[in-house]
Amino acid sequence: MSFNVHDFLWTNYGPIMDAKAICKVLHYPTVTALKTARSRGSLPFSPVTIEHRRGVFAMTSEIAELLERIERERKLTAVSEKRDTEDNAI
Numbered sequence: 001m002s003f004n005v006h007d008f009l010w011t012n013y014g015p016i017m018d019a020k021a022i023c024k025v026l027h028y029p030t031v032t033a034l035k036t037a038r039s040r041g042s043l044p045f046s047p048v049t050i051e052h053r054r055g056v057f058a059m060t061s062e063i064a065e066l067l068e069r070i071e072r073e074r075k076l077t078a079v080s081e082k083r084d085t086e087d088n089a090i
Helices: 005-013 019-026 031-040 060-089
Strands: none
Touching: 005 019, 005 060, 019 031, 019 060
């Protein structure tokens, strides 16, 4: 059975993630650090605005896609590094 990031996040957080959930999943040390990243424009996702609510929110599906993209890139990098190592060994 394969692990499904989207299903896991949806089950645990619902359709919209709040700042605390985003920090936990993306390993921001604090909500303040997350807000600082937002103010600098360096969030790796598009924050969601909810009328009459303060804070940072994100669509769960977008966070899941971000994590899946990071994993794909990590695997591609690992394969590329392995090829480079094998080429250098020859």
